[in-house]
Amino acid sequence: MKISRPDVEHVAMLARLELTEPEIEMFTEQLNSILEYAALLEQLNTDGVSPTAHVLPLHNVLREDVTQPSLEQERALMNAPDAENGFFRVPRIV
Amino acid sequence: MAWEDRYEMVCGVETHVELATKTKIFCGCSTEFGGEQNTHVCPVCLGMPGVLPVLNREVVHLAIKAGLALNCEIAAFSKFDRKNYYYPDLPKNYQTSQYDLPICGKGWVTIETEGGTKEIGITRAHMEEDAGKLVHSGETIMSSDESYVDYNRTGVPLLEIVSEPDMRSIPEVLAYLEQLVQILQYTEVSDCRLEQGSVRFDVNLSLRRQGAAGFGIRTETKNLNSFSSVRRCLEYETERQAQVLDDGGQVRQETRTWDEGKGITLALRTKEEAHDYRYFPEPDLVPLVIERAWVDKIRSTLPELPAQRLSRYRELGLSDYDAGVLVAAKPLADFFDRALAHFPQAKVLVNWVTGDFLRLLNANQHSIADSRISPEQFAELMGLIDQGVISGKIGKNVLEEMYLTGKDPSLIVKEKNLAQISDEGTLLGIVEEVLAANPRSVEDFRAGKEKAIGFLVGQVMKATKGQGNPGLVNRLLREKMT
Numbered sequence: 202m203k204i205s206r207p208d209v210e211h212v213a214m215l216a217r218l219e220l221t222e223p224e225i226e227m228f229t230e231q232l233n234s235i236l237e238y239a240a241l242l243e244q245l246n247t248d249g250v251s252p253t254a255h256v257l258p259l260h261n262v263l264r265e266d267v268t269q270p271s272l273e274q275e276r277a278l279m280n281a282p283d284a285e286n287g288f289f290r291v292p293r294i295v
Numbered sequence: 296m297a298w299e300d301r302y303e304m305v306c307g308v309e310t311h312v313e314l315a316t317k318t319k320i321f322c323g324c325s326t327e328f329g330g331e332q333n334t335h336v337c338p339v340c341l342g343m344p345g346v347l348p349v350l351n352r353e354v355v356h357l358a359i360k361a362g363l364a365l366n367c368e369i370a371a372f373s374k375f376d377r378k379n380y381y382y383p384d385l386p387k388n389y390q391t392s393q394y395d396l397p398i399c400g401k402g403w404v405t406i407e408t409e410g411g412t413k414e415i416g417i418t419r420a421h422m423e424e425d426a427g428k429l430v431h432s433g434e435t436i437m438s439s440d441e442s443y444v445d446y447n448r449t450g451v452p453l454l455e456i457v458s459e460p461d462m463r464s465i466p467e468v469l470a471y472l473e474q475l476v477q478i479l480q481y482t483e484v485s486d487c488r489l490e491q492g493s494v495r496f497d498v499n500l501s502l503r504r505q506g507a508a509g510f511g512i513r514t515e516t517k518n519l520n521s522f523s524s525v526r527r528c529l530e531y532e533t534e535r536q537a538q539v540l541d542d543g544g545q546v547r548q549e550t551r552t553w554d555e556g557k558g559i560t561l562a563l564r565t566k567e568e569a570h571d572y573r574y575f576p577e578p579d580l581v582p583l584v585i586e587r588a589w590v591d592k593i594r595s596t597l598p599e600l601p602a603q604r605l606s607r608y609r610e611l612g613l614s615d616y617d618a619g620v621l622v623a624a625k626p627l628a629d630f631f632d633r634a635l636a637h638f639p640q641a642k643v644l645v646n647w648v649t650g651d652f653l654r655l656l657n658a659n660q661h662s663i664a665d666s667r668i669s670p671e672q673f674a675e676l677m678g679l680i681d682q683g684v685i686s687g688k689i690g691k692n693v694l695e696e697m698y699l700t701g702k703d704p705s706l707i708v709k710e711k712n713l714a715q716i717s718d719e720g721t722l723l724g725i726v727e728e729v730l731a732a733n734p735r736s737v738e739d740f741r742a743g744k745e746k747a748i749g750f751l752v753g754q755v756m757k758a759t760k761g762q763g764n765p766g767l768v769n770r771l772l773r774e775k776m777t
Contacts, residue, residue: 211571215379215381215571215573216381217381254372254374254396254576254582255374255576255578255580255581255582256578257581259581260581260582260583260584261581261583261584262349262350262580262581263349263350263351263352263355264323264349264350264351264352265351265352265353266316266317266318266351266352266353266354267317267318267323268317268318268323268324268325269318269322269323269324269337270323271324271325271334271335271336271337272336272337272338272341273334274331274332274333274334277333277334277336277341277446278333280343285443286332286443287331287332287333287334287445288332288333288430288443288444288445289333289383289443289444289445289446290441290442290443290444291383291441291442291443291444292440292441293440293441293442
């Protein structure tokens with residue numbers, strides 16, 4: 202699979218990144234070489250190997266449904282760039 | 296000409312239902328509704344860097360329970376995935392959801408409409424987290440310069456239940472939604488408080504020519520939060536699509552939003568649609584392996600489901616209407632069942648429960664939980680009437696008194712001296728007085744006017760303040776006049 206310029210522009214848009222022309226060039230090239238490298242894996246024979254859902258050999262890590270203390274409102278908002286009346290304030294969405 | 300003459304509708308519904316847990320899906324914050332903004336939040340649900348989610352066991356339990364009640368296959372292996380999109384109601388910039396290995400697979404729900412019974416297929420049901428709540432500064436999202444965010448809801452556990460496109464009419468869709476909500480309430484998977492937004496529906500709709508085999512192009516209208524919104528939305532959207540097709544056009548495949556005030560659906564701008572969710576397996580959560588024993592244990596806790604209860608009530612001889620009224624309100628049906636255990640005359644009981652009792656509750660704007668009358672007391676009242684201790688008419692007064700005071704009916708009857716007069720000697724004296732005072736009616740009766748007896752019974756009842764045993768009064772009057 203080859204990554205094209207429109208692919209890079211699309212992914213940048215989804216990630217809300219504004220890229221310059223030289224950056225689009227550079228990332229198209231870099232992403233392609235990353236994919237080429239990863240494509241090495243396709244040489245492995247994976248017949249009879251089930252898909253990996255997680256790299257850790259663990260399952261069913263669960264907690265009980267018991268309430269824990271939450272943050273106080275003031276602390277919850279401490280890192281907010283902008284807040285008002287206990288709400289996070291965010292710029293225009295669309 | 297109505298569109299139904301030319302087109303058939305095809306509809307499937309995605310239902311998001313809040314699971315009845317105490318805490319959120321991945322952290323110990325409370326799920327309680329109505330807390331002050333941003334007070335049920337912690338570093339996990341605020342998406343702070345470096346935090347790790349831990350899955351709530353009860354979420355898995357309730358999801359399996361719902362799946363079993365919806366006849367779904369329960370997955371032996373299931374995992375979570377990230378659904379990526381940028382929106383400020385989602386502090387992590389992705390929603391933790393399930394993509395290709397949902398906890399519940401195919402199932403079905405049986406619905407009843409005027410057209411008969413029908414199975415509506417369930418495609419799947421999966422666990423996910425709810426997003427936060429946005430308040431816009433302007434009137435609409437488009438006219439707002441800024442928005443305010445409350446993350447209390449973020450991380451509240453949801454089950455998304457996806458139906459097959461099996462519904463062919465608006466009554467079928469409504470029957471499916473009602474049946475689904477009843478099942479979720481009966482199993483206590485969710486309290487389904489629609490007015491608090493704990494159930495939301497996305498409706499997929501297309502039309503096709505009557506008799507056509509393939510499907511038309513569909514639209515998806517998102518975030519409907521009541522049965523009446525779904526009905527109105529479908530009424531509007533079917534007409535709109537029929538108009539487009541009649542004009543020789545093509546329906547655009549798009550996501551639409553419902554404007555409750557105007558009663559119309561509107562296309563969302565494509566920029567607001569982020570269909571490119573780039574799902575990938577959630578690395579912060581390990582998979583679920585669901586042992587058969589766990590599923591079987593949950594299966595054994597399933598209560599009687601609404602459809603089973605409905606058929607049991609019909610077997611007891613209740614009318615479809617009465618059975619439906621009870622089943623639609625689980626607490627009322629539970630009350631009925633408990634009273635029935637002490638007074639096993641279902642038809643008599645249901646008249647009182649769905650009649651006078653429900654009327655009292657409605658008049659006082661009470662739910663059954665607010666009532667001071669226990670099912671046992673209710674059964675006792677039924678017994679007093681059945682045994683002739685009090686008449687049905689007096690019974691209504693006693694019920695009202697019970698409703699106000701919570702006292703036992705036998706105590707009220709005793710305190711107010713309401714017991715029916717069934718002593719022949721006592722009644723005979725009154726009967727003779729009434730006959731002596733009304734010679735005209737006696738003459739009429741003897742001349743064959745059967746109606747005259749009604750008047751005489753009324754006079755005796757009046758003299759006994761309604762406490763005369765009506766059957767006995769009737770018999771004594773007849774005996775004296777013949």
